[in-house]
Amino acid sequence: MRVYLIALLAFAGLAVAPFGIGGYETNVLMMVLFFVILAVGLDLVTGYCGQFSFATGAFYGIGAYTAAIMTRDFNTTIWVHLPAGAIVAGLFGLLLGIPALRLKGHFLAIVTIAFQTIVYLVISQWTSFTGGQVGLPMPNAGPVTVFGVTLFEFGSLRSYYWLTLAMTALTLLISWRLVNSRLGREWVAIRDDETLASAVGLDTTRGKLTAFVAYAALAGVAGVLTAHSLRGVTPDDYTIWISATVVAMMVVGGRGTFIGPILGAVFLAILPELLGKFAEYKMLIYGVLLVLVVTLMPEGVVGRLRARAAR
């Protein structure tokens, strides 16, 4: 119960935050929330289910491009794009999950990097479909109407922020329920010992595929939100650097600790803003942090604190 209370207070605080801060800070907070969604999603598949993925940027991009391309071709709105982005990214997650059934550790990691590269090549080269290097613009979302009556104008920074906040809350709720469900425990069993998991009769195929789909769908949702709030998509927003950043957030916070990747995302997403003119070194810092954390405390900050508290 205490967990829910703290979470509720945090979200209440974040919900009123835009009234007290400027547009720049609201933008930063929104970006932090995107990364929270991405890091929590990656934690499902890597932290809980033990399957490596360096393709977060690819699923994020698939969600974003789904929104941009649907806007262009069907003139649909964000309310359609949110489920559509989740479904399209989820299907690609399923596609990538299939090799995961047969591959382990390093092989899977290589395939996800290859997938990330292919997706980047497609969105940056297939100019007629994706806009190529220039990307695609997106119009403002426009008013939200029910039976022809305008409820409110949608499209201001704050409205995107609140929507992102709501989707983040939903992400956390779903993920929290998932990892504490029977399915979540199956993931952990697969991570700890796959042979044993299948020997005691767990369906490891189902376990791995669900983890991949959940991860990809969440990244897709983050992509839709990003595309709309940035008013467009360009391929360079969805590179392997995004994947590396999210891996760093998850590992530094602590794989499979739930709260760890959230804190990792908050910390590492805000860090470049604090660095000022040194912000260009952020990827260098992420890389060094990854190496240091994996070497010195592979369980991450939260994992280490928990282990210490348990002793």
Place this chain on the structure above:
Amino acid sequence: MDLFLQYMANGVVIGSTYVLVAVGLTLIFGILGVVNFAHGEFYMIGGYAGIVAITVLKLPVLPAIAFVLLVAAVVGIAAEAILHKPMKNHDATSSIISSFGLAVALQNAALVVMGPQPQRLNLDVSKIPVLSSLPTDFGPVFLPQQRLLIPIATVLLIAILYVVLRYTWTGRGLRAMAQHATVARLCGVRVERVAIVTFITGAALAGTAGMLMSSVFFVYPIVGNMIALKAFTVVILGGMGNVAGAAVAGLLLGITESLTSAYISNAMRDVVGFVFVILVLLFRPQGLFGKAVERS
């Protein structure tokens, strides 16, 4: 038909680079069990070291090569100290994340030090004694000396590697480690030394490839990404840990890419290898030339 031979020759040149990078990668995996995602950065550093040696330090070619090898050795020793030595008590997958982190760090360090603009080594071949006397026309095929040098150097280096692995004590130690690490240790193989030698070898091969290629293609901070992926493709096609397999698969991939870009489309050239690798992983995970083994 004339063009076909030219495409084949270009493929062999590119493929030779893949061989040099992939052989080191497969050695490090086969002997130490480390999957080195930072291997492409060895190539990138070799390229930059070559450019610095020749354009900044104004060294002649042979000392420049020695400089590149020295830098590669330092990088190899450092990489071993980061990716292998502290990981003994960690689970095997930790090196995946730490080498990925190292790759990210090295790329961005290169970005800070060398800048984002692509650079190329202007190698004046006419001033280099042996190289300038090599022919450039082979019937319908034209290969400038800078390109011709790459397959020649590859053959030389792989031959040296073969002799070292086959006939020296160090080489025997390396092969013993690859076969069974525990038994090798029991027989008196100094594991720490083998690990360092393996990383130096891998870095030297990839660094040399980077230097040779820097006179043909541009070097930029993230050039290693694509090279590493190609090398992984080659290593998987050839069978993880299989040096001869990597050599054959490297040439095959180079030629396939060259023909794809010539006859299908240039945009497809980089995708072909990945499609290949995903298919091979799904249907023949032991590689095209590997023996089937039980993976547990």
